[in-house]
Amino acid sequence: MPLVIDIAVAKTNKYASRESGDTVEIVERPGGGLSVVMADGQGSGRAAKTLSMLVTAKVSALIKEGVRDGACARAANDFLFAMRNGQVSATLDILSVDLKTQTVVITRNGDTASIVLNGGRTEVTRGAERPLGLHARTRPWTAEMPIGAGLRVILASDGVINAGARGGLPVFDLARLLESVEPDASVTTLVDLILGTSIERDGFKPRDDMSVVALTLDEHAQTALIRRMRAEVPLP
Amino acid sequence: MPLVIDIAVAKTNKYASRESGDTVEIVERPGGGLSVVMADGQGSGRAAKTLSMLVTAKVSALIKEGVRDGACARAANDFLFAMRNGQVSATLDILSVDLKTQTVVITRNGDTASIVLNGGRTEVTRGAERPLGLHARTRPWTAEMPIGAGLRVILASDGVINAGARGGLPVFDLARLLESVEPDASVTTLVDLILGTSIERDGFKPRDDMSVVALTLDEHAQTALIRRMRAEVPLP
Numbered sequence: 494m495p496l497v498i499d500i501a502v503a504k505t506n507k508y509a510s511r512e513s514g515d516t517v518e519i520v521e522r523p524g525g526g527l528s529v530v531m532a533d534g535q536g537s538g539r540a541a542k543t544l545s546m547l548v549t550a551k552v553s554a555l556i557k558e559g560v561r562d563g564a565c566a567r568a569a570n571d572f573l574f575a576m577r578n579g580q581v582s583a584t585l586d587i588l589s590v591d592l593k594t595q596t597v598v599i600t601r602n603g604d605t606a607s608i609v610l611n612g613g614r615t616e617v618t619r620g621a622e623r624p625l626g627l628h629a630r631t632r633p634w635t636a637e638m639p640i641g642a643g644l645r646v647i648l649a650s651d652g653v654i655n656a657g658a659r660g661g662l663p664v665f666d667l668a669r670l671l672e673s674v675e676p677d678a679s680v681t682t683l684v685d686l687i688l689g690t691s692i693e694r695d696g697f698k699p700r701d702d703m704s705v706v707a708l709t710l711d712e713h714a715q716t717a718l719i720r721r722m723r724a725e726v727p728l729p
Numbered sequence: 730m731p732l733v734i735d736i737a738v739a740k741t742n743k744y745a746s747r748e749s750g751d752t753v754e755i756v757e758r759p760g761g762g763l764s765v766v767m768a769d770g771q772g773s774g775r776a777a778k779t780l781s782m783l784v785t786a787k788v789s790a791l792i793k794e795g796v797r798d799g800a801c802a803r804a805a806n807d808f809l810f811a812m813r814n815g816q817v818s819a820t821l822d823i824l825s826v827d828l829k830t831q832t833v834v835i836t837r838n839g840d841t842a843s844i845v846l847n848g849g850r851t852e853v854t855r856g857a858e859r860p861l862g863l864h865a866r867t868r869p870w871t872a873e874m875p876i877g878a879g880l881r882v883i884l885a886s887d888g889v890i891n892a893g894a895r896g897g898l899p900v901f902d903l904a905r906l907l908e909s910v911e912p913d914a915s916v917t918t919l920v921d922l923i924l925g926t927s928i929e930r931d932g933f934k935p936r937d938d939m940s941v942v943a944l945t946l947d948e949h950a951q952t953a954l955i956r957r958m959r960a961e962v963p964l965p
Contacts, residue, residue: 495964502958519960521752523782527960546759550793557786592964681959692953713963717928722738723917723959724755724763727949728731728828 494712496642498527498590501680501707503688507537507652508698511729514541515650515704519722520553525592528556529706533584533603533650535626537702548573548583548625562587562600566625566633570602573626582624585633586648588708590640597646597708599636606654608667610645611638615668619654646708647671649687652701657694665694683707730948732878734763734826737916737943739924743773743888744934747965750777751886751940755958756789761828764792765942769820769839769886771862773938784809784819784861798823798836802861802869806838809862818860821869822884824944826876833882833944835872842890844903846881847874851904855890882944883907885923888937893930901930919943 506513517531530552534544548569555565566585573583584603591598599607603624609616621634638644649667656665670690674683684705691703742749753767766788770780784805791801802821809819820839827834835843839860845852857870874880885903892901906926910919920941927939 497961497963499962500958500960502956504956505953513956516757517958518756519958520754521782523779527962543759546757546793550790554786554790557782681957684957688955697953715963717741717933718963718965719924720738720740720749720963721920721959721961722736722753722755723957724736725733725957726735726763727733727951727954727956729954 494714496640496710497713499680499709499711500527500529501684502529502704503684504702504704505688505692505699507700507702510537512538512542513702514538514545515702516542516545516549517704517706518549518553520556522589522591523557523559526590528562528587528589529708530556531586531648531650531704531706533605533702533704535582544581544583548585552585552587562589562598563633563635566600566602570625570631574629577626579627582626584624584651588646588648588706590708590710595640596637597640597644599646600633602631602633604651606649606667608647608671609636609638610671612643615671617668640710642710642712643676644710645683647683647687648706650702650704652699652703653687653691653705655701656691656703659700660694660696662694665691680707680709730950732876732946733949735916735945735947736763736765737920738765738940739920740938740940741924741928741935743936743938746773748774748778749938750774750781751938752778752781752785753940753942754785754789756792758825758827759793759795762826764798764823764825765944766792767822767884767886767940767942769841769938769940771818780817780819784821788821788823798825798834799869799871802836802838806861806867810865813862815863818862820860820887824882824884824942826944826946831876832873833876833880835882836869838867838869840887842885842903844883844907845872845874846907848879851907853904876946878946878948880946881919883919883923884942886938886940888935888939889923889927889941891937892927892939895936896930896932898930901927916943916945
């Protein structure tokens with residue numbers, strides 16, 4: 494049976510900050526498939542937002558030109574390093590479903606977390622190579638796995654991972670939280686659960702920008718193939 | 730009360746064609762707000778898809794650099810004309826919620842349709858300026874209106890507008906279809922209704938690629954501002 498690629502993103506901003514410094518884009522790959530690009534700019538507010546948009550714009554433009562993800566991350570590092578002289582940093586996460594190679598590819602720089610749920614196993618990776626922009630030669634952390642029904646991948650920004658930490662709570666155990674979810678939970682359920690729990694852990698006043706991405710691959714039995722996209726932005 | 734921007738996209742491909750030649754992207758505007766970029770490349774299948782991706786990639790990169798929509802459309806025309814010597818054409822629709830100007834801006838080239846529902850009035854515009862790529866100097870059709878609760882904008886590609894025409898049905902009356910919908914219908918309801926009706930009008934075998942975009946602006950009473958994105962792609 495053919496697969497359906499399902500991706501959801503949920504984000505919120507630091508409490509009392511008008512704007513999130515994180516940017517997340519979803520782009521179509523020219524060879525088939527989708528990529529999610531997430532960047533977290535150093536600091537918060539307007540400057541961080543401009544920085545993270547600069548990084549995601551560069552990466553998504555390269556992806557649309559057919560450039561492989563690892564080269565996009567390297568290019569984004571070199572671009573940021575050249576433009577800002579190593580003075581500012583950004584984290585970058587690329588999560589791709591590549592139909593050319595029939596794989597899911599994760600490419601990361603910085604202190605975010607990725608969680609892969611595959612065939613009953615849960616694998617959490619926190620922190621992965623240094624962030625972009627600070628050094629002339631930075632390489633990304635990468636992981637690649639064959640596409641298949643039941644695969645789930647979660648990306649969480651540092652605001653999510655560190656939620657509750659400054660309030661004295663034990664480390665946020667994302668793997669345990671995810672194990673409490675039904676295996677066929679929708680991407681929306683996954684991102685809502687993680688973001689909701691993070692906001693609660695910070696006493697409902699997020700101490701940092703928070704972004705969560707979820708990807709699921711499942712079988713479908715649709716005959717008319719309808720692609721859907723949705724974006725919902727509540728203004729302050 | 731503050732507003733929530735809600736955008737939905739639904740697309741399907743020509744019957745028995747593996748790939749839609751339409752591309753739709755949703756991008757964040759650097760000054761605040763969102764833009765939807767829709768392009769329909771001449772023909773169908775792989776070549777049309779590559780062409781429409783080239784156009785949306787160019788336009789979305791410029792939008793992210795802060796370029797105004799009309800200049801993006803002009804640039805995309807000149808780019809396509811220069812690269813392909815006036816031999817291929819593409820339609821382009823840009824629908825923006827611009828928080829800098831506090832307006833909704835529609836920028837169009839080609840034989841698509843836009844429908845604006847505002848304060849009980851329904852305004853349908855079909856065909857608007859010539860498509861991109863064929864002439865050295867092409868300008869877009871534009872419309873601009875203040876943002877406000879209750880505003881709805883629909884974009885439909887030519888595959889939707891012409892659905893049923895070759896089967897001998899009367900012209901697809903999108904305005905009448907939309908008037909049958911509750912005024913508070915969600916963006917998902919709107920795109921599903923229009924795409925579903927189009928597919929039915931073509932006898933469940935779409936004669937062309939079909940894409941529908943819906944934008945709604947409504948008031949919200951959320952305290953925690955959570956942005957959401959979603960993409961769902963069933964594979965053949």
